[in-house]
């Protein structure tokens with residue numbers, strides 16, 4: 001699946017938190033989940049996450065850095081695409097990292113609740129789920145190298161195909177709905 005589809009499906013995972021905690025959760029969880037949903041593809045030779053750029057300006061005057069470029073190059077050297085980083089074990093390690101990062105920010109800078117690491121974890125997990133609806137599946141139980149799909153092969157999607165476009169439009173609709181609900185009368189303080 002393309003990075004765009006992953007990001008939109010990832011942001012939709014915030015529905016789970018919204019239904020669990022109520023719609024007063026912070027809208028910043030949407031980009032957080034979308035961001036996390038791009039990370040498993042750091043194991044691909046080219047990915048949205050690898051080329052995510054922080055910067056300003058346009059054209060020749062643009063100044064920017066790609067914070068994940070080097071990390072992705074290193075991962076590429078050690079891992080194949082859709083290997084370890086597309087596994088439940090990697091999701092677990094990423095969750096520990098997310099809890100640590102949220103706790104760090106919580107103690108030092110600003111109060112954050114559990115929904116922040118949960119949005120990150122759900123975003124990451126959504127990538128695995130989405131990829132398991134594509135032809136090749138994912139190695140959920142790495143190091144066991146069996147690629148698992150959640151649909152019979154003939155029904156799985158081809159990356160960039162019309163099936164993916166349909167999925168993209170559907171989830172874009174549900175994401176808009178969620179965004180409107182979250183922004184509806186919610187203050188933008190980082191804790192609800």
Ligand SMILES: [Zn+2]
Nearest residue numbers: 040041086131
């Ligand atoms: Zn992937």
